[in-house]
Amino acid sequence: MLAYLIRRLFAAAVMLVVIILVVFSIFFLVPKWAGVDIATSFVGKQADPHAVEAVREKLGLGDPIYVQVWHFFKGIFVGRTYAAGGDVTHCAAPCFGYSFRSEQAVWPVLTDRFPVTLGLALGAAVLWLIFGVAAGVLSALKRGSLWDRGAMVVALSGVSLPIYFTGLLSLAIFSYGLHWIDGKYVSVGDSFGGWFSGMLLPWITLAFLYAAMYARITRATMLEILGEDYIRTARAKGLTEPVVIGKHAMRSTMTPILTMLGMDLGALIGGAILTETTFSIPGLGQAVLTAIKNQDLPIILGVTLITSLAVLIANLAVDVLYAVIDPRVRLA
């Protein structure tokens, strides 16, 4: 197991390095090929050529790409100092770059916003797992019933409706119209009740989308498993239906669900852009969207790395959990 873990961790590290290289190329090489000078987007309306040159020097944009990548990696371990025109800015390790738009180091921005997104993703995941899996199991057990059809229609609408639609509609009805929920984000440090109330609509909106997908996959998997020989054997042995479903069928059903959960949670932790934008939640998704608008490359790079890391870790966790759930994996 330990060797397996080490192998997976090594693969994850290599993958991260590849991602950094790709992202660097996209943001620093492609514009150069397209004839766009990135430095000009950092100066103002009356672009002074000296200012453009100084920005280029300060950000090291004139250096070859491999030098820029090297400086970036070095910064993560030993920090980095940006100096130009008599102004010295030190970015302490781990330095994932420095945003010259907002005059902040990237790492504190990420650590400030990460818990916000984590709260959003985990809260929504709890909801969609409970409702999605329950709806899927019930639909499978009552196949063809009114419940099954109703649940699948709701699931289909959940999958089809985009978050900026369901999000705005839920705000329009429950916040602006009925005034049941304020819908405004409050930091958990300011008020737990305010945070919980502010997160309810985002959780429900996000869970509505994902629960639909989980319900459909749970139903399909459960139906397939209920037709397996070992389920028939379990029933023939006289086991009660709750035991057959809960102990035997559910265990196999959970395997694809866990795979999905790992991928979804990883991607969401990297930033639920639409949800955070719709509900003005100051998480990683909002940060990256603003950064894209402002061409704030260091922040984009930082969030991309966090997303990649989250997906890799989530997948690693899922692989480990496989072994717990499914003895066949353990044996392999």
Next chain:
Amino acid sequence: MNTQRTSGRRKQALAAAAVVAGLLTTAACGGGNGGSKDGAAGFDAANNKVAQADQVKKGGTLKFVSTQDADSWDTTRGYYGFMWDFSRYYSRQLLTYKTEPGAEGAKLTPDLATDMGKVTDGGKTYTFTLRDGVTWEDGKPITSQDIKYGIERVWAQDVLSGGPIYLQQMLDPKNTYKGPYKDSAKDHLGLKAIDTPDAKTIVFHLPSPNSDFLQAVAMTSGSPVRQDMDTKSKYGLHPFSSGPYKFQSYAPGKNLVLVRNTNWKASSDPVRKAYPDKITLDISTNQADSDQRLINGDYDLDASQTGLGAQGRQIALKEHKDNLDNPVSGFIRYAVFPQSVKPFDNLHCRKAVIYAADHVSLQTARGGPVAGGDIGTNMLPPSVAGGEGQKYDPYKIATKNKNGNVNLAKQELKACGQPNGFKTTIAVRNNKQQEVATAESLQAALKKVGIDADIYQYDGSQSPGIIGSPSNVAKKKLGIIIMGWGPDFPTVQGYGIPLWSSKYILQSGNNNYALIKDKAIDGLFDQYTSTLDESKKTQIATQINHKVMEGGYYLPFVFERLLNIRSSRLANVYTTNAYSGYYDFVNLGLKSTK
């Protein structure tokens, strides 16, 4: 041909329409034309006039929301119009704009200075004396050296890029001074163009007169900065206050809180009333949400003053019209023809496009007469001295040719040697939905006269490197560029010099997209800058505008209007030409302190 898929936008539009329906059915309280139940002043009640000044109370929290943060809160680096408006809460200058509505608000008045300054040496020397009792947020006096240092920071473009550089261009056009951070003088006050003989006197020496120098002095970049409080590139995170409010907290992209500067003395400040106790600004990423919260009265004002979004507009006009104002913004939205791209080097080809365009359709694409503005007929905003509005309409854009004139367009095409039309490309920012709509309108109108225009959508944040690079424009053959422009200060120099003067053609970050090199226009700008008489300046401004229009470099779309909302809690509200039709933030008050 459109180079970008629009299906995503269609989906968004559908979603928006459905949400509007939801909002309209659940909207809480009514308003309308006839009056307001909750005390709103009425439609356009604060447009160029003061609304509910008599109801103002001292105290309370004034709540702003915005869908964007300032580019920087550093007085040297900020260039957003709303930042300049907002910065008067925590920064003062020698002169500032009058706190009056409309055109009167665009006039200057003494702020830190005792008067408008003594002008000598044929307009080359300006001397100001500081008022008594002007202080920083720690109670220390603001000195002339602090003002000089604050202005010197404009030269440090290598550290403090982003802000306007008019002061540098007027005081040191050859850019000989390297800025205070590279200044070898012991006190870092080596800029020769400014003398500070004592702590209360400051003298500016211009190499040649500039009749708008006082405008530059009044800009936010003319604010004092104290050396020991200068955190250089990080100053914008916590500027040291010289005004009635100071920074309590600021989280970039999230929120800003200002509280009273207890060391500010009302007796030292004839401009600011400082009514609220606290001012908050929340940054929201969802315009529909922030519009709705403004409509509900959860916030008092949109700080960015960009006007309500499409769905907010519908709801507000239906339910809360008494909370709306519809001022002219000072911006003109237009298409411009780079002369480096054939056949736009030919005046007749440029005129063909102007005549072929359907100006009503372009206005509709901008949002119609209320949200978009009046049809633009020339290139000088009506809010700028010398602007004539629709009275000057050399191409009959707002009258007989308002739906386009195919015959005249074809005549012009013949005259330019392209009787069957030509192929060209319209460059438009992909993050500005209304600009894309105007590009599509223009494309359809041009097709009628045989001009086949592709639409090239580009990332708006890359404008300086894409359309601001003349070589890139020529290489990509971008014959028509869609853009908008507002005055940095309300004069022809503050609006037009970067657009029309040959001296401002830059290799990157260029704004003279048409590449105008007209000796007559350059000469008129020179004449303008050396003329101190205000009425003569106005005449020259008008002449410059006429010359630009005669050159057919531009197709104006609209004299933009804003549709902005103010909460019913607000008192002493008015729009001002000083800040492009925005509300004047600095003296806003609340009717109740609760």
